[in-house]
Amino acid sequence: MRILVFGDIHGSLPTARRIVELAVQHRPNQIVLLGDILYHGPRNPIPQGYDPQACVRELTPLAERIIAVRGNCDSEVDMNLLPFPMADSFTWLFAEGLRIFATHGHTYSPQNLPPLAVGDIFLSGHTHVPTANIHKGIVLCNPGTLTNPKQDHPACYGLFDGGCFAVITQSDEVYLRLEGL
Template sequence: MKILIASDVHGSARFCSMLAERIAEEDPDTVLLLGDLLYHGPRNALPEQYDPMAVADTLNGFKQHIIAVRGNCEAEVDQMVLDFPCMADYTELVDAQGRTLFATHGHLWNPESLPYIAPGGAFLYGHTHKKQLEETGGILLVNPGSVSIPKDGSRSYAMFEDGVFSLKELSGDLLAEAELPSLR
């Protein structure tokens, strides 16, 4: 199971195009999008090359690989232009070893308000635009950061393969890695 995880594109055609290059290069089985795909939101400045329809067209090109959750900026109109479901508050994936990956945007559940996840699993979220890769209480907290409006210095995404999460800059350069905690 190879998963590319990205969040907070916020309608930037430029950085979505760079994400599409990473998707093509990484060749994941699944692209997991953690919300805030098309709209920039009232608290954010317009991202570079703001063009939500171009972002929708780019992402629709990967529709057969995408699993997406709703961010706080998603609206029903977004679903009208996206060819994959994007309105679920969360999704759960299970890896080959039976470990749960709970994926959400981060505005409903977050590290301060976690849903139940069995030890050895991971909590995947976006929303803060800040990368995170750390274990707490037997759960790995994973935030891929933001594709277009980072609040921690670099545009980024994450990869998951064989129980290992990698944080990468949008250029593809590796920033950090961490294994899922051992099953207890």
């Protein structure tokens, strides 16, 4: 099963368009959006091409494959615009023997994990910083963001495929890779 993962779109139309392009390129079974979909929030700069309504129109054709969780910048009004449901703070995904706990990252985080078993995957966004590592048997994955990357990381997204999580740059280069999941 192939799962594309995106964090923190923040209403950027170029990012929404890139998500559609990547969905065509990778042909995923599911697309996971890790919150902060339409609004940039008061602490972030206004993203290039900020257009939340156009983002909704771009993402609508993918709605049947999208699994989304709510971020700290997602309001109820935003959620009413989306053509797909958004889980309040987390959701579970089960794929090819993997248990994936997907959340935005502002409530649960690598520093405040929910009860997870060894081998479970904790998938989050929020920080705009990509990660792919294992801590105390828990797999920690963050796709970074295509919109406003931080700490000098490139614009990135995530891909689960064949027991591997890869963080891939905007220019389609593998930035981080974790195998054997």
